[in-house]
Amino acid sequence: MATEHGAQFTEILILLGAVAVSAPIFKRIGMATVLGYIAAGIVLGPIATLIIGGEDLLDFGELGVVLLLFVIGLELKPSRLWAMRRDIFGLGAAQVIVTGLVLTGLVRLAAGLGWEQATIIGMTLALSSTAFALQLLDESQGTNQRYGQTAFSILLFQDLAIVPLLALVPLLAPGTEDGSEFGFRHFAFAVGAIAALIATGRYLLNPLFRVIANTGAREAMIAAALFVVLGAATLMQSVGLSMAMGAFVAGVMLAESSYRHELETSIEPFRGILLAVFFMAVGLSLDIDIVLAEWLTILVAVPVLMLVKAVICHGLCRAFGSTHADAVRVALLLPQGGEFGFVIFSAATAAVLLPPELSSLLIAVITVTMVATPLAVSLGRFLIPAEKEETMEEDFEGAGSDVLMIGFSRFGQIASQVLLSGGARVTIIDHSANRVRAVEKFGFRIYFGDGRRKDVLEAAGIREARIVAVCTHGREGTDQIVNLIQSEFPHVRLFVRSYDRDHTLSLRARDVEYEIRETLESGLLFGRMTLQAVGIEEETAADIVDDVRHRDEERLSIQAAGLKDPGISLSFPEPLVRPKREGRRIDRLPDGPDETEPARS
Incomplete structure (x- = not known):
């Protein structure tokens, strides 16, 4: 017994080590961490045979998928879920049915199987992997984008489709006489379980978490969160639905709870490590x-399966209103087989519907499609054309003022309000056609044009301008404009929005008349208001801010004067001490601890 426990402990250490090593390596070479986990599992299991029993580990790792769906459910309020109903029950149903029928026909033609076997294979292969797709979406930060919501809607319907697919197995199995009763009974149980889960979430869960939260026991909240997730998952599994579906419904029921964020924080660490275990188990x-x-056979079947699913998915997404780019992203995200195929094919083998050899081959095909999915997703950059920046006709009629402002993003909009309120004549140009049109809706005129072009600057009246205010956002674009103006229009006075401290120093080195870091004054004001909120008097807080501003300017001047070697970093940390007021240091905030050590910036 001790030896068995020791072996299990060793396997756990190997798995944790593999997670710690594989994820950074694959992330470093620009590939999805999912692929790293799968590769680590293949090396540890089939190749090196350091760990056996991958099927058992797969069942355990599925808890990661369960927790993932719970966290996603927490982000989806019932009203938002209802707004997605067209994609869930329209696009999702169309994807499962159309893809399933096409694959059924291909299986019959290619393998010569009976329609019963071909149907269960085709409909099962139409499903995709919730775990893989959602993890890839999470890594690419696409979960809340339009294509991510579309993909999630399809996956959600696929989870719902598991019940009728499982019911099909005994219906299609040879010698089955009570298949219809089996299917109806399971369907009724599934509906009843969902209704019970919704009622529990609506009336019992919030009072439960309120009582636990009042105790202040952090570990009790974590235990309760895991209990709710795993309890809902187990309930759904008992009636033939996926565990992930149960967790998702529980999450949606708690999406409007005041304890939502605390629950998400409690679940998150378990979700990450268990998902990694799941992918390694694959x-x-x-x-x-x-x-x-x-x-x-696998070499032919895998690309054919993925291509057929991707093409159908792309066409259906386009039919339901997705853009070409979003349809491509969804199609490349969902071409793999799903993890529930392992369950359905095993059940079909037990019901003598599929021979064991064919079931094992199909499971291998699903696994290889999972491995290939991150590579398919990476093809998106070649299949999706780069979005062309919208343009409009350049028209500078009426341009020419004392101030020429280049760039009308947030910074420029605020600065222009001050200038216009002060009666200054301002000509504003911006290279965003959307921004120009948006401003026109409010009866305000700005000109479309790229400030990096000499002809645009001349048309906008730079030769008559007394000051050019460069309010563009990016450092590179700003520098291009500054360099062009200093080279072609040296008489112009330049006022420039700088990106950061290094940018400020580089602008001073080019003798720009005035520059200001885009976050300097807002940061100082934020600090001042925070000081007042913790009890510092308004006058004292203002003096502190003035002192910080003054010392920052002194450091900038010293750095600018000593800037000789371009290889030396332009900015460096210096010790900051608390300012003095009326001959004494302010070393204590009201009701706060002593702070005798100097702060560092």
Whole structure:
């Protein structure tokens, strides 16, 4: 017994080590961490045989998918979920049905199987992997983008489709007489379980978490969160639905709870590590013998399956209103087989609907499509054309003022209000056609043009301008404008928005008349108001801010004067001490601890 526990402990250490090593390596070479976890599982299991029993680990790792769906549910209020109903029950249903029927026909033609076997294979292969797709979305920060919501809607319907698919197995199995009763019973149980879960979430969960929160026991809140997630998942599993679906419904029921953020914080650490275990288990469960024996079949089946699913998905997304770019992203995200295929094909084998050899081959195909999915996603950059920046006709009629402002983003909009309120004549140009049109809706005139072009500057009246205010956002674009103006229009006085401290120093080195860091004054004002909020008098807070501003300017002047070697960093940290007021140091905030050590910036 001790030896068995020791072996299990060793396997856990190996898994944790593999997670710690594989994720950074694949992230460093620009590939998805999911692929790293799968690769680590293949190395540890089928190749090195350091860990066996990948199927058992797959069941355990599925808890990561369960927790992932719970966290996603927490972000989706019922009203938002209802707003997605067209994509869920329209696009999602169309994807499962159309893809399933097409794959069923291809399986019949290619393998010569009966329609019963072809149907269960085709409909099952139409499903995609919730775990893989959502993890890839999370890594690419696409979960809340339009294409991410579309992909999630399809995946959500696929989880709902698991019940009728499981019911199909006994219906299609040879010698089954009570299949219809089996299907109806499971459907009724599934509906009842969902209704019970919704009622529990609506009336019981919030009072439960309120009582636990009042105790102040952090560990009790974590335990309660895990209990709710796993309890909902187990309930759904008992009626034939996926565990992930149960967790998702529980999350949606708590989406409007005041304890939502605390629940998400409690679940997050478990979600990450268990998802990593799940992906490694996929690699561990790959049957190398099947792959080697049927490599030619797999070599043909995998790309055909992924291509067929991607093409159908793209067409359906376009039919439901997605842009070409979003449709491509969804299609490349969902071409793989789903993890629930392992369950359905195993059930079909037990019901003598599929022979064990064919079931093992299909599971191997699903696994390889999962491995290939991150590579398919990376193809998106070649299939999606770069978005062309919208342009409009340049028209500088009426341009020419004392002040020429280049750039009308947030900074420029605020600065222009001050100038116009003071009666200054201002000509504003911006290279964003959308921004120009948006401003026109309010009856305000700015000119479309790129300040990096000499002809645009001349047309906008730079030769008559007394001051040019460069309010563009990026450092590179700002420098291009400054260099052009200093070279072609040296008489112009330049006032420039700088990106950061280094940029400020580089502008001073080029003798720009005035520059200001875009966040300097807002940061100083924020600090002043915070000081007043913790009890510092308004006058004292203002003096402190003035002192910080003065010392910052002194440091900038010293740095600018001593800037000789371009290889030396332009900015460096210096010790900051608290300012003095009326001959004494302010060393204590009201009701705060002593702070005798100097702060560092």
